[in-house]
Amino acid sequence: MAAPMVAVTVSQYLLQVVSMMMVGHIGKLSFSAVAIATSFAEVTGFSVLLGMAGALETLCGQTYGAEEFRKLGNYTCCAIITLMLVCVPISMVWIFMDRILLLFGQDPQISDAARIYCIFLIPALFGYAVLQSLVRYLQTQSMMFPMVLSSIAVLCLHMPVCWILVFRLGLGHVGAALAIGISYWFNVIGLGLYVKYSSACEKTQIVFSTNALLSIKEFFQLAIPSGLMFCLNTTTLHYFIPYGIGAAASTRVSNELGAGNPKTARKAGSVAMVVGIAEAVVMNTALFFSGHVLGYAYSNEKEVVDYVAQMVPFLCLSVIADSLVGVLSGIARGGGFQQVGAYVNLGAYYLVGVPIALVLGFSVHLRAKGLWIGILTGSIVQAIVLAVVTAFTDWQKEATKARERVTKKSIKGCNGV
Structure with missing residues (x-):
């Protein structure tokens, strides 16, 4: 499950990376603007939606494990709205x-x-909201093939569309933003058609109903801490690889907890950690030996290329932290303890990472290196605390809570009918 989820998450994020790469060859002003705008949009928008959509990994995953299929459609509709x-x-x-x-x-x-x-990126934001809801809907049912096919096909389409808008039509960075929006909505349409007409989705059809609206409060209770747990983690393209592994872990853990199998849920989490560590080793090796040419993907300016090469050692350390955090966060979403993850994230970054980044970046004048060291420190603290929380999790208790959540919702639904 991890391999296709990695393909899905990386393919979707590559839409923004490809656009930035093309803009980087226009000029310094456009490249600087898009780099800042992309970071701003990630932290204030895309990562917020991606994090909040993680609530579906708990709700849909556990209800699917408990074979309460009707609720998946209600929760997904609620998430989209x-x-x-x-x-x-x-x-x-x-x-x-x-x-x-x-x-x-x-x-x-x-x-x-x-x-x-960012203004021309707004259509992409709304498309991303629908897309992430559909991805979680399919992910928790282990329907990987349609997501992989749609995401890769859209990425292949995005490259010529972005090139035409940026260079052929001369729209520059505006064309890059429009291309992202077009691609996200194409992905939404593709997955939407599959969900609508596929026989595999008959039991869990997404239908607008009052039950979907009544689930908004329950969705928010998990979506807000899930969003807080994710924000500021998305610092590099690499993070979406362990995020995909974490998404697979989330599905397996939530399904097993919903089905009342705590031992299997714990084993799924352990396997995900092993895969995450192995991925970090492979990625670090590749980065270390390609650091001197990595910058050319974004710019032809020698100053940029050289500075990227200097930052590679810090990036390698970030890979280790991101791999652990990505997998552990997925386990937390599957177990339904996002609130703990949210507190850990806020403490690690805002009480530890950000102050260190400000001091090293501005007071000590290490600039970008200082900022990166600060955020890296926050990631390391988050990884350590999440690892301790996961190690001491009472999986039997979490399985009982999952069954109680599903049963309680079923009783309310029956009473409402």
Whole structure:
């Protein structure tokens, strides 16, 4: 399950990476603006939606394990509605992001170009909200093939579409943003058609109903801590590899807990950790030996290429931390203890990582290296604490809680009928 989930998550994120790579060959201003806008959009938008959608890994995963198939459609419909509403305030922040950047002393030209990029990225935000809901719906039922096929096909389509918009039509960084939106919505349409007409989804059809609206409160109770647990983890493309492994772990853990099999759930978590560590070793080796040419993917400027090479050792350390955090977070989502993960994330980054980053980056004048060391420290602290929490988890207790959650919801549903 991990391999196809890695293909799905990486393919979806590569849409933004490909767009940034193409913009990087236009000029320094556009590249700087898109780099800042992408980071801003990730932290304030895409990672928020991705994190909140993780609530479905608990709700849909455990109900599927308990064979309460009807609820999967209700929860997914609830998630689509909720995440689309969340996109509205995020869009407003993006529209005025230049003022936020100027407040922190950013260059006016870069700030304005970044704002324009984010404005044309708003359609992609709404498409991403629907897409992540559909992905979790299929993921928790172990329907991997349609997601892999759709994601890879859209990525292959995105490259020529982005090239045409950026270079052929001369839209520059605006064309890159539009290409991302087009690609996300193509992915939504592809998965939507599969869910609508596939016989495999008959028992769990997504239908708008009052039950879906009544589930919003329950969804938010898990979505908010799930979102907090994920924010600021997405620092590199690599993170989506262990995130895919974690997503597979989440599905197996949630399914087994819903079915009342705590020992199998614990074993699934252990296997995921082994796979995550092995992935970190392979990725670190590849990064270490390709550091001197990695920068050319984003820019032809020698200054950029050389600086990327200097940052590779820090990136290798981040790979280790990201691999552990990605897998452990997936286990937490599957077990339904997102609140613990949220507290760990907030403490690790805002009480440890960010202060260290500010001191090293600005007071000690290490600049980007100092900022990276601070965030890396937060990741390491988060990984250690999550590992301890997972090691001391009472899986029998979590299985009982999962069954109680599903049973309680079933009784309410019956009473409502």
